[in-house]
Amino acid sequence: DLDGCFDDWNDLEKEFVQLENDHKTYQKKLDEMVTYQKKCMASIAHHRYRIKQINETLKKINLANIAEEEKEKVTKLKNDMSERKSVFRDMEEILPHKNGLYLSIILGSVNISLLNKADKFQYKQNYEKFKLTVTYVVMFLSAFMHFITEYRWTDAVLNFLLVWYYCTLTIRESILVVNGSRIKGWWLTHHFISTVCAGITLIWPDSLTYQLFRKQYIFFTLYLSCVYVMQYYYQSGCLYRMRSLGEGHDMDITVEGFMSWMWKGLAFLLPFLFLGYVFQFYNAYTLYQLSRLPECKEWQVIVLAVIHFILFAGNLVTTLHVLRQKIQS
């Protein structure tokens, strides 16, 4: 038995030599990789700069004064340059990206780039799952609170959860954006504003106006979490199909199939979304009315009215804009 141990250890010693070599090779490969990474990034920056300069020179030239033949060459040059730019964007898929201001403040100068498609997909999927899980918790909590009216601290728990949740969303979405997601700026802003909204609701003192708005607010939260669940099924469906399309390994899915699935999903989802926006507008309206009551002494009421209105307007405009884009393409 003791001899067995010594034998095992001797075996391990031999394997360890291999590991040491692998580790040395790894260090070498890592250094080489970083060298080439820096080289590519510097080179792309240089090309971008030069292209910008060419563009500026072109702008200064009066095109009316030159021959037809030259004009064609200029058009071709411009096309080439914009094509080149999109090549750079493709190249940057596997290069690290700079954190924006928000991530630099929250996380500091750490590199959060995902350098391949599989990781990106997994990250996005994980993000959707996270949203779904927290949404179920919020749904459960707000349904539960419909029956509890006595305890202000359960309201505090819900609002704390919402502050934390929206805050975490903004972090994860910023990471997605750094890694090339085309998520519209408004949805990110939306989650920032929602954080503030939940925060202000949290510190709203337990007054008459609070009591008058509480039921509506809880019902709104409940409704919103139901919409988010539907949105999850739509968005994760899109994600899966996009991936199959992109990898091309699944011949069942064509671009047309994807489009028809997407429109079916949207047709189901949109009525609920628009009803949600109407609800948001109604919230703003109710809060505005409350703020005009003589009993209302809290600054939170009118501020929340404005915030709910901003959320309503931004959501409506952005969703309509997305729809127009989808119809056009």
Add this chain to the structure above:
Amino acid sequence: DLDGCFDDWNDLEKEFVQLENDHKTYQKKLDEMVTYQKKCMASIAHHRYRIKQINETLKKINLANIAEEEKEKVTKLKNDMSERKSVFRDMEEILPHKNGLYLSIILGSVNISLLNKADKFQYKQNYEKFKLTVTYVVMFLSAFMHFITEYRWTDAVLNFLLVWYYCTLTIRESILVVNGSRIKGWWLTHHFISTVCAGITLIWPDSLTYQLFRKQYIFFTLYLSCVYVMQYYYQSGCLYRMRSLGEGHDMDITVEGFMSWMWKGLAFLLPFLFLGYVFQFYNAYTLYQLSRLPECKEWQVIVLAVIHFILFAGNLVTTLHVLRQKIQS
């Protein structure tokens, strides 16, 4: 001028071929690096598993029954194994690390490893600077609030800032821990609890008890931010000297020099820290007295009393423990 543009573009086209090749090489190096990375990680895990098994077998063997010579071999084996483990820790310095539960929830499955010493140092330094900046803001705000007693919303701003600040600290510190910082678990827990503490203070209704505690709380915040500034100079001083020691490029600094600097810094800092702990205890005591007033109807008061007491006790015990460790070594 137009010809200049075409020439420039032709030059760029030639350079672009080089960039394309570099990019291809980069992709290759990246893939190779990832392959070796996985190999090393799997191999280390395998070694760890085998060593654990050997250790378990050794435990089962009755050492009283074996010859003296064998015993020596067993001792040597044990030494070898624990040495090997520390070799693994060194190897892991440049391998990616798994996120803990907290980071997985906040950031998701993104890799936040810093794979070289310079990045680690820079990250830590950035973290200390971040703390200093926010501390100055907190100091300014709480000094300002000493003169303003009318507006509850400035209190809300301060407490929101604190919630956000402590929350961000926990994220950054978790990243530090993943990258090998030896920061004690308590300081992380401390910032979690401080987040909760600021959150509960935030939702404390504007009652008699709140008014009675407000001045003391603001003064405490002010005092704490002064202590944090001192702590910053101590900790960033340690960091710089540690780095110079580690890199060995700066011959002015010896281990003895570092130790003497550290003790001088500590001797200056510790009285202020202990005064801070006494202050925390006093806060807990005051809150406990307030919670016994017949006018006190808020659950926040007694909960905050308990939290301040926990902070006091944890800080005191941990700092004493750190001191004992430092004296022993």
